[in-house]
Amino acid sequence: MKVLKFGGTSVGTVDSIKTVIDILENNIANGEKIAVVFSAMGGVTNRLIEIGKMAAAGNTEYIEFLKVVEERHFAVVRGMINVKNQSSTFAAVRGLFNELGDILRGVSWIRELSERTLDLIMSFGERLSTLVISEILKSRGVDAEFCDARTIIHTNATYGMGDVDFEVTNRQILEYFAKTTSLQCVTGFIASTTDSVTTTLGRGGSDYTASIIGAAIDATVIEIWTDVDGMMTADPRKVANAFTIPSISYAEAMELSHFGAKVIYPPSLQPAFAKNIPLKVLNTFNTDFIGTFVQKGAEKKDYAITGISSIDEIALVNIQGSGMIGVAGISGRLFTALSVNDISVILISQASSEHSICFSIDPKNAQRAREVLEKEFSHEIALGYIDGISIEKNLSIIAIVGEGMKKSTGVSGKLFSVLGKNGINVVATAQGSSELNISVVISKGDLSKALNSIHGVFFQSETRSLNLFIVGVGLIGATLLEQIKNQTQYLRDEKLLNLNIAGLSNTKKMLLDPDGISTEQWRDRISDEGVKTSLPAFVQRMIELNLPNSVFVDCTSDKDIVQYYNMLLEASISVVTPNKVANSGLYAEYTALKRTALKRGVKFLYETNVGAGLPIINTIQGLMSSGDKFLKIEAILSGTLSYIFNSFGPGIRFADVVKEAKAKGFTEPDPREDLSGADVARKILILAREVGVPLEATDVHVAQLLPDNCLAAPTVENFFEELIVSDDYFAKLQADAEAQGEKLRYIATLENGKAVVELRTVDASHPFYTLSGSDNIVSFTTERYKDRPLVIKGPGAGAEVTASGVFADIMSISSYLG
Numbered sequence: 001m002k003v004l005k006f007g008g009t010s011v012g013t014v015d016s017i018k019t020v021i022d023i024l025e026n027n028i029a030n031g032e033k034i035a036v037v038f039s040a041m042g043g044v045t046n047r048l049i050e051i052g053k054m055a056a057a058g059n060t061e062y063i064e065f066l067k068v069v070e071e072r073h074f075a076v077v078r079g080m081i082n083v084k085n086q087s088s089t090f091a092a093v094r095g096l097f098n099e100l101g102d103i104l105r106g107v108s109w110i111r112e113l114s115e116r117t118l119d120l121i122m123s124f125g126e127r128l129s130t131l132v133i134s135e136i137l138k139s140r141g142v143d144a145e146f147c148d149a150r151t152i153i154h155t156n157a158t159y160g161m162g163d164v165d166f167e168v169t170n171r172q173i174l175e176y177f178a179k180t181t182s183l184q185c186v187t188g189f190i191a192s193t194t195d196s197v198t199t200t201l202g203r204g205g206s207d208y209t210a211s212i213i214g215a216a217i218d219a220t221v222i223e224i225w226t227d228v229d230g231m232m233t234a235d236p237r238k239v240a241n242a243f244t245i246p247s248i249s250y251a252e253a254m255e256l257s258h259f260g261a262k263v264i265y266p267p268s269l270q271p272a273f274a275k276n277i278p279l280k281v282l283n284t285f286n287t288d289f290i291g292t293f294v295q296k297g298a299e300k301k302d303y304a305i306t307g308i309s310s311i312d313e314i315a316l317v318n319i320q321g322s323g324m325i326g327v328a329g330i331s332g333r334l335f336t337a338l339s340v341n342d343i344s345v346i347l348i349s350q351a352s353s354e355h356s357i358c359f360s361i362d363p364k365n366a367q368r369a370r371e372v373l374e375k376e377f378s379h380e381i382a383l384g385y386i387d388g389i390s391i392e393k394n395l396s397i398i399a400i401v402g403e404g405m406k407k408s409t410g411v412s413g414k415l416f417s418v419l420g421k422n423g424i425n426v427v428a429t430a431q432g433s434s435e436l437n438i439s440v441v442i443s444k445g446d447l448s449k450a451l452n453s454i455h456g457v458f459f460q461s462e463t464r465s466l467n468l469f470i471v472g473v474g475l476i477g478a479t480l481l482e483q484i485k486n487q488t489q490y491l492r493d494e495k496l497l498n499l500n501i502a503g504l505s506n507t508k509k510m511l512l513d514p515d516g517i518s519t520e521q522w523r524d525r526i527s528d529e530g531v532k533t534s535l536p537a538f539v540q541r542m543i544e545l546n547l548p549n550s551v552f553v554d555c556t557s558d559k560d561i562v563q564y565y566n567m568l569l570e571a572s573i574s575v576v577t578p579n580k581v582a583n584s585g586l587y588a589e590y591t592a593l594k595r596t597a598l599k600r601g602v603k604f605l606y607e608t609n610v611g612a613g614l615p616i617i618n619t620i621q622g623l624m625s626s627g628d629k630f631l632k633i634e635a636i637l638s639g640t641l642s643y644i645f646n647s648f649g650p651g652i653r654f655a656d657v658v659k660e661a662k663a664k665g666f667t668e669p670d671p672r673e674d675l676s677g678a679d680v681a682r683k684i685l686i687l688a689r690e691v692g693v694p695l696e697a698t699d700v701h702v703a704q705l706l707p708d709n710c711l712a713a714p715t716v717e718n719f720f721e722e723l724i725v726s727d728d729y730f731a732k733l734q735a736d737a738e739a740q741g742e743k744l745r746y747i748a749t750l751e752n753g754k755a756v757v758e759l760r761t762v763d764a765s766h767p768f769y770t771l772s773g774s775d776n777i778v779s780f781t782t783e784r785y786k787d788r789p790l791v792i793k794g795p796g797a798g799a800e801v802t803a804s805g806v807f808a809d810i811m812s813i814s815s816y817l818g
């Protein structure tokens with residue numbers, strides 16, 4: 001025989017009861033022998049408690065409240081039983097409400113509501129729902145029978161949570177079921193003492209009823225019908241990617257529920273577990289879904305862990321002192337004192353040094369725990385053997401649970417590594433030798449981020465998310481968004497990666513949305529929903545959101561924005577940028593950023609600072625890491641100047657070529673930076689720093705390229721005018737070079753710790769002679785590349801190549817996050 005149990009929401013409305021009836025009739029049609037346990041209609045138990053309290057307080061409004069409850073039951077009768085059969089059910093329901101009304105009147109007279117009376121009042125919830133549903137079934141021709149569990153399940157007289165007398169109960173259940181062939185509709189949650197006083201079974205009560213009956217009659221399976229798709233890998237309200245666990249062992253279910261998974265309350269299923277009766281958790285509102293199968297042994301799973309659960313709010317108590325080392329009995333006294341005072345301990349951790357013990361408790365017990373322990377150890381504290389008791393609050397516990405951990409190595413490594421990569425500090429940790437659960441205590445503010453990132457790494461086949469916050473949607477920023485848009489599907493399918501644009505800002509408006517800004521509609525959304533741009537507010541909001549795998553992408557050339565980099569890195573947010581300002585500022589600031597990134601386990605990536613998408617910085621970093629030494633760097637580092645010198649010639653105005661370079665997206669937002677040599681100067685400065693030469697910007701010698709009038713131009717417009725004025729100057733430079741069979745090249749050199757940037761002419765034998773378009777070229781002479789330098793060459797400016805370099809940096813973060 002199968003035992004089915006339907007919870008409060010399943011029997012909460014006429015519609016849901018219709019589904020319940022369908023499920024039952026399908027079972028009958030399939031020839032299944034079944035018994036059914038029902039909870040009270042959703043919300044009724046709480047209402048009855050409230051009504052009881054109102055009555056006890058002498059508040060006669062309870063009568064109105066009771067009428068509402070009555071009406072809910074009548075509505076079901078009206079909605080589900082045909083008119084000619086309704087009257088007897090109405091009479092029975094009314095009879096129960098009359099009885100309940102009498103009891104409540106008594107309560108209001110004597111102004112007292114004992115636990116015992118409350119149990120009696122609550123019992124009406126299950127008695128009413130079960131009565132009504134059994135009558136519905138009968139009216140549809142099913143041979144159903146109402147079974148008041150008080151006649152078969154007996155407990156002691158502990159009201160609120162009766163202790164079941166299994167010997168008597170099991171015997172009574174067997175006798176009862178032996179005598180009947182009708183479908184038994186059993187009231188959940190309620191029982192009675194042997195002298196017929198009503199009791200209740202406590203938390204998870206109706207599940208318990210189903211489990212007691214299932215175990216007594218050796219049911220083939222117990223089906224718990226609820227309003228969710230079974231047990232999930234994590235709380236879906238906290239982890240959007242959580243999914244149903246198809247199969248779970250009793251022990252795993254126990255562990256998960258201990259840490260807050262509310263779907264079932266496994267302790268109440270203990271009788272079924274003891275008899276190895278499997279259990280299914282099914283959804284009344286999604287009957288086709290397979291739900292979760294709970295059974296004794298663990299099945300082979302696709303993942304190393306089965307689920308993740310958490311407790312939102314705990315306090316961590318730490319007791320430490322040199323006097324605890326090697327002294328037997330300290331922990332015995334500690335935990336006895338807590339238990340005597342009814343303070344339940346959630347997690348315990350003690351390192352083998354025995355110097356301290358820490359444990360977590362419900363924060364509402366924190367103050368009491370301190371008092372209890374200060375009293376218990378007053379002697380040791382007075383003598384200085386114990387330093388004292390410290391209590392830390394605003395903490396959460398996360399537990400990863402799974403029998404699979406026993407067989408696979410690296411589970412805890414993975415857990416701690418993902419926490420580390422997301423900058424989440426682990427305050428305490430515990431793992432039992434059962435290897436079923438690893439628990440970590442973390443700051444409450446990191447809970448959501450931790451749950452999501454842990455879920456991401458352990459349930460790998462799901463798509464991981466990188467949360468991007470992009471500031472500056474000019475040429476590079478907008479091209480990056482376009483490239484992301486075009487790659488979205490590929491990255492989802494092939495890399496299981498979702499690039500979530502969680503924030504965007506231009507100079508006027510900004511928009512942050514953790515649910516993502518579509519790359520199809522970002523322009524509309526930022527203009528419709530954006531608020532006035534404020535960089536500090538943007539940064540603060542990002543930090544508050546505390547999303548896992550966050551990346552700040554600075555696509556501006558703003559000088560002020562870099563002041564936030566360190567703060568962002570400190571908050572464990574990676575930074576990716578083509579903006580050269582940070583790395584060409586003070587050397588101390590440059591190294592500070594690198595140090596913070598390292599300390600926080602996040603990335604600070606800026607490949608596009610030099611040579612746009614060309615792999616220049618990465619190449620240097622690779623060579624440096626592997627121990628190579630740089631002897632000389634010679635390079636053309638300006639796409640703009642390269643383009644100009646490759647395009648300028650007789651019959652062409654210099655100013656027009658500069659305009660062309662600007663139109664092609666090669667120049668800096670302010671082209672004076674390119675033509676003054678400043679852009680190249682900062683690039684060679686960055687390269688110098690990367691190869692270990694600690695230069696400041698003022699150490700770079702920049703030979704002037706422009707005539708004074710151009711350099712002095714106060715605006716970009718004015719600059720172009722001055723370029724026109726100086727056309728002859730440029731034409732002469734070009735003609736002189738050409739006359740020698742040479743070409744103009746703006747070359748940066750780093751040698752012997754000195755950086756120089758100057759305009760040179762090179763002949764056809766020089767490797768820099770053959771450049772075209774916006775090509776950059778970098779030649780590295782190192783100890784390993786001494787005879788023939790390592791050369792990197794290619795377009796070194798422009799929207800597509802730069803945005804793709806930024807994109808590549810973002811992708812490298814995604815692979816680092818694993």
Ligand SMILES: NC(=O)C1=CN([C@@H]2O[C@H](COP(=O)(O)OP(=O)(O)OC[C@H]3O[C@@H](n4cnc5c(N)ncnc54)[C@H](O)[C@@H]3O)[C@@H](O)[C@H]2O)C=CC1
Nearest residue numbers: 472474475476506507555556557558578579669797798802
């Ligand atoms: N264009 C290229 O080939 C390359 C550019 N870069 C760098 O990329 C960065 C962006 O360059 P482009 O896109 O070409 O310039 P752009 O001028 O087209 O775009 C920059 C955008 O940032 C916005 N912006 C400036 N400050 C802002 C702030 N505080 N908040 C929000 N938005 C702000 C501007 O309004 C502009 O729309 C610059 O740092 C540049 O040096 C690096 C390598 C190559």
Ligand SMILES: N[C@@H](CC=O)C(=O)O
Nearest residue numbers: 638639640667668797
């Ligand atoms: N303006 C720069 C762009 C790349 O950094 C250049 O011209 O090289």
Ligand code: NA
Nearest residue numbers: 607610612614
């Ligand atoms: Na580069």
